[in-house]
Structure formats: C-alpha cells, structure tokens
C-alpha cells in the first residue's frame with residue numbers, strides 16, 4: 001500500500017535525536033530549530049522524560065475515561081500551578097485541532113450561539129470547526145464552509161466592537177502569537193480590548209496557545225504578557241514533547257455535565273505521564289526564564305543581518321522576515337549547514353521554534369550559518 005501523498009518531503013530520515021540535535025540514517029547531525037512544528041519543548045529524548053514514559057508503559061499505558069486515572073489530576077494540579085490558572089478545569093484530548101474543536105463547541109454550548117470572531121491569517125487546525133476559523137480557503141472543503149466565522153485584521157481595534165454588536169457571537173478565538181502566519185504578535189492593547197469586549201457582550205474568549213504556550217514565549221502562555229485572562233485556553237504541541245496530547249483549560253464559569261464532551265484516547269496514562277514529565281522539566285530546569293532570556297541577544301543579532309527587515313516574536317518563538325522569499329535560504333541552511341528551520345504562510349519569514357533548553361552555542365551555530373548564507377543570497 002502506498003501512503004496518501006499530502007506532504008512534500010525532504011530526503012532526510014532522522015533515526016536518533018538528543019536535545020536540540022537529530023541524526024539521520026547516514027550518521028549526519030542536524031541542529032533542530034523547528035522541533036517538528038514547535039512540538040519539542042524540553043528537548044529530544046530528555047532522560048527524565050524517557051524514564052517517566054518508560055516507567056508508565058511498564059505499568060499501564062491506556063485505559064479509557066470510565067475509570068479513575070489519578071495521573072490526570074496530577075497533570076491538572078501541575079498545570080494549574082505553573083500557569084496560574086489553578087481555579088480552571090482541564091479537559092484532555094490528543095491534538096491541537098481537537099483542543100480548538102472542543103473549545104469552540106463548549107463556547108457554543110454555553111452561549112447557545114454559533115458565530116465566531118477570528119483574525120486574519122489565523123491557523124487553528126484542520127478539523128471541522130477549527131478549519132472554519134482558519135483563514136486559508138485552500139484547506140477548507142465545502143463541508144467546512146458554514147458561515148460561522150468572521151475574520152477581522154489582527155491588531156486593528158477599529159471596527160472590532162461592530163462584530164459584537166451583531167449579537168450573534170459565541171466566541172472570539174485568537175492565537176497567543178500567530179505561528180503559521182509567520183509569528184505575528186497581538187498587541188497588549190488589542191488583547192485587552194478583546195477581553196473587555198468579550199466580558200461586556202458575554203462572549204467567550206478562547207486563547208489558542210497550541211504553538212505559543214508551554215513556556216515558549218518566556219511566560220507559560222503568551223497572552224500572559226498582556227496580563228489578560230482567557231475563558232478557555234487551548235494547548236497541544238509542546239505539551240507532550242512529541243507524545244500526542246492536547247488539552248483545554250476551562251474557566252470556573254463553565255459547568256460540566258456527564259457526556260457534554262468526550263474522547264476515547266484523551267487523558268490516557270501514557271499521554272499524562274509524558275505531559276507531567278514535560279512540566280516537571282520545565283520547572284526544574286527553569287525553562288520559561290531561559291526561553292525569555294536567551295532569545296534577547298539572539299534576536300538582537302538577527303536584527304542586524306543583511307536583508308532582515310523585521311524580527312518578530314517573544315522568547316523562543318521567533319519570526320525572521322527578509323526582503324526576499326526565504327525558500328532558497330532555508331534549503332541552504334538545511335542541506336549545507338544541517339539546520340532545520342520553519343517556513344510560514346508569509347513567504348519572506350523563517351520561523352525559529354527551538355527546544356526551550358537550547359544552548360547559546362547552538363544559536364551561535366545558526367547565526368554563523370545565516371551570516372554566511374545571507375551574504376551570498378542577498
């Protein structure tokens with residue numbers, strides 16, 4: 001049987017990984033500044049993570065949500081503590097799109113309304129409601145176009161309240177930092193305005209922290225830089241460091257009832273063990289602080305590179321915009337310097353999403369390679 005061919009592939013086969021490095025089947029080492037779409041938070045094959053997941057696998061890997069799974073409570077307690085959202089509740093699923101899907105659904109259950117306000121260039125996933133609030137017609141099938149979503153330009157306060165005045169909004173969904181779009185940061189004032197409009201008009205505020213969360217921005221959630229609170233927060237990616245897990249944090253204003261939400265795999269023993277190990281490492285290695293601090297001199301260096309027009313982001317979620325298409329440059333970095341970087345829907349922007357415990361010598365390796373290549377590409 002052949003694979004359904006939806007992914008353009010690099011001819012590279014990683015067979016081993018450690019920290020911020022990968023090794024391919026030929027024995028070549030690669031610096032990973034992308035973490036497989038922002039997934040690798042505490043580093044590849046972290047020894048504590050391996051130990052915790054292995055120990056759990058040797059005990060019990062899975063049972064469904066019809067029995068007590070105390071690991072779920074341990075994960076919820078640790079998430080509450082590290083995020084500051086300790087009065088919220090946790091619902092666990094397996095991916096980012098599922099987190100968004102359940103958040104939108106919960107908002108709609110609560111308000112009895114259908115409409116969602118999302119933002120230009122947003123990416124929230126590929127399942128039914130998630131892709132409808134994603135501004136990319138190319139990945140929406142006719143079945144996804146139900147007229148539920150209205151898009152507004154990011155950071156434009158003008159005209160924002162008009163959407164609320166229609167009276168049909170159930171929720172507003174916004175990324176803590178737009179990732180796929182090329183690392184666009186919502187202004188603090190913009191987030192504060194959305195928060196106040198949601199409270200005034202009784203609309204649910206959903207923060208999608210799937211890419212920007214788990215410490216990447218230098219705070220546990222990126223929206224916490226703006227000092228606002230969300231009603232529902234979506235998590236995935238870095239949450240499991242490669243083990244598929246997603247979750248939503250739900251404000252105490254929402255009432256749970258049996259059967260309201262559900263999943264077979266969500267919250268299984270192995271996934272919880274992985275997510276707990278991630279939080280333990282983030283805390284014990286002080287990775288949120290590290291992500292915030294190490295990014296400052298790195299971003300300053302990037303700003304002075306020839307051809308760079310803007311460096312956007314917070315912490316270790318960085319978009320480097322050039323005054324030309326970066327396709328060739330990324331290929332050079334990968335094939336001549338063995339460095340993985342990310343692209344984005346902004347064709348001039350490279351996305352950098354490394355492990356949160358990356359060393360400055362690894363970031364220097366990238367700067368050296370980039371210096372060499374930009375002088376050639378420009």
Ligand SMILES: Cc1ncc(COP(=O)(O)O)c(C=O)c1O
Nearest residue numbers: 095096097123124125179210211
């Ligand atoms: C902000 C954001 N939300 C949602 C998703 C969807 O996550 P998943 O691919 O795990 O379904 C992504 C994936 O890139 C994302 O970046």
